[in-house]
């Protein structure tokens with residue numbers, strides 16, 4: 171398939187003024203222009219007046235380019251970067267509560283927890299609550315394996331990402 | 347100096363160079379209106395907030411300065427919405443101030459509370475809710491800076507009532523220092539390498555065309571663009587928003603392109619091998635069927651908004667920057683390239699001849715009549731009587747397209763029309779704003795019988811302030827443009843487009859304190875226009891009773907490619923469909 175039309179997940183990092191209107195504008199951009207957003211994560215940076223938004227959006231090259239350009243137009247946005255093809259640190263936090271009614275299940279969950287470097291953070295008579303940090307594939311793989319136990323409840327943060335230091339400057343590209 | 351929020355606002359407006367404000371008072375802005383009489387700012391009380399927004403817009407389009415409007419909270423703010431959206435989509439610098447309930451009541455569904463910044467976020471370039479009087483001066487300053495720099499647009503500042511009442515220090519000297527918005531730094535200068543590439547492409551193309559948009563007018567690049575066309579022998583086509591960039595009688599000018607564009611403009615675009623798009627955005631009303639738009643053309647796209655580049659049409663040489671600043675660099679490069687290239691004119695001559703032959707073979711045309719008034723005839727007569735020098739505002743519909751086709755403009759900013767949003771009701775209030783901004787010019791609003799009824803209350807505003815605008819109602823007894831579509835694409839199933847029940851516009855205008863005139867026969871048109879021109883202390887409205895079922899041609903059917911125009915009948919002598 172033509173690379174230009176290929177639908178891909180992109181991970182876009184945005185630095186923005188920490189203002190309520192700024193986040194609203196970004197979210198409305200996605201609804202008003204009909205872009206799909208898979209996850210969105212907001213948090214402070216080292217400068218508390220600046221937030222970093224990390225979002226995952228699916229689309230072809232043209233759509234993603236449009237998303238990036240439209241984001242750059244927002245007055246409160248400093249920098250926008252598509253990190254998809256960059257060397258990056260890319261993490262997601264998962265909290266999941268699974269059924270462990272039998273000793274066999276308890277053992278199986280503990281085995282997976284150990285392999286994935288996860289942690290049991292809460293315990294009840296018949297459930298374990300597990301916390302895992304990893305990149306998207308790791309989190310997906312873990313969920314896949316734990317699913318047969320019976321998932322009671324789960325929460326994922328969506329991805330946060332940062333370019334690796336060896337790529338020179340930490341963020342790169344100016345707003346324009 | 348200790349001032350109240352209201353006083354700070356008014357003083358800041360003065361420091362921004364604002365002279366005129368269009369607005370409407372109410373509970374949430376009482377403190378501002380209380381201080382207004384002590385300010386040198388001149389306030390025009392419109393009869394509807396939509397009128398205030400359109401007037402501020404018309405003022406801005408006519409002068410190039412920032413237009414300013416005021417409204418109260420709730421219904422005042424929502425009444426502004428159409429006007430702000432109209433200005434924003436046409437990239438017009440307007441700053442709107444709305445009152446709101448006091449900060450401590452926000453979010454309580456208080457009396458006349460709406461989430462104004464929420465409602466207006468998608469239709470503004472930026473907006474602010476000021477929560478602390480200490481931030482007010484800085485916010486006003488940022489609002490003006492954002493509205494007038496980069497791609498101009500609308501900024502709304504929402505002012506809770508307590509913010510306008512509270513008192514704080516205001517330092518004028520500090521206000522006058524340059525604005526700093528750390529996240530907003532528009533790119534103004536074009537990339538030199540790209541400019542060189544563009545110049546080479548322009549000098550070596552066989553069949554180039556300039557596609558001129560509203561950005562050329564608003565950045566003041568008109569002269570430079572026309573000069574480039576002359577130096578490099580390039581035909582020019584303009585969008586509705588870009589029409590006034592080129593003198594209407596320029597030999598290289600093909601007129602408007604797009605859905606109701608001229609045959610020559612549309613064919614030249616379709617057959618070109620290089621499109622130089624300047625301050626234009628490849629809107630669907632311009633391109634027709636996008637996949638068949640100018641299939642063999644390379645594209646140079648000059649625009650201040652990088653998001654417009656590549657949005658609809660793939661671009662070969664993008665140049666992000668202000669049209670004027672880019673043209674200042676590009677023109678000398680093109681001159682150099684052209685001087686180097688001796689055979690240049692011979693190659694280009696063939697193309698120019700071809701374009702000219704299209705223009706001669708399929709000109710704009712309508713069937714003249716000495717029995718009924720043809721709408722196009724009225725536009726031609728208005729052009730004649732105003733010597734082509736009037737500032738024209740329009741409403742939306744057939745009459746708007748006839749203005750674009752038949753009034754030959756002679757200077758930039760001469761046409762004020764709602765292009766992107768197509769807002770009926772724009773014409774009269776925009777004319778008021780334009781006349782306030784350009785009192786030296788005749789301002790003529792060319793409206794439709796449908797559109798006029800959408801904001802006709804503003805005639806009272808014009809009477810109130812002795813603003814002598816002229817209004818021509820092209821009265822066809824129809825929502826004509828909708829009727830035309832129903833006629834051509836819906837088998838003449840005319841549904842809800844008859845305006846048979848109508849006020850007597852002459853009496854109505856007289857009742858509002860203006861002068862009402864009427865023409866029903868072609869022979870009366872000139873005389874009535876001259877009569878209107880002689881009145882200079884009140885608005886005049888002329889009701890032109892025109893041919894009811896005249897259609898606008900050429901017309902590219904929706905979804906069709908630009909060369910698939912439906913042409914006028916040319917008195918049945920020539921083929922109807924273009925080949």
Ligand SMILES: Cc1ncc(C[n+]2csc(CCOP(=O)(O)OP(=O)(O)O)c2C)c(N)n1
Nearest residue numbers: 743744745768770794795796797825826827
């Ligand atoms: C506010 C608004 N409502 C509806 C429309 C849709 N519309 C476009 S043209 C038109 C007819 C305009 O009629 P009139 O003002 O009489 O102009 P004419 O086409 O007859 O010259 C309508 C209803 C619009 N553009 N704006």
Ligand SMILES: [Mg+2]
Nearest residue numbers: 794795824826
């Ligand atoms: Mg009509």
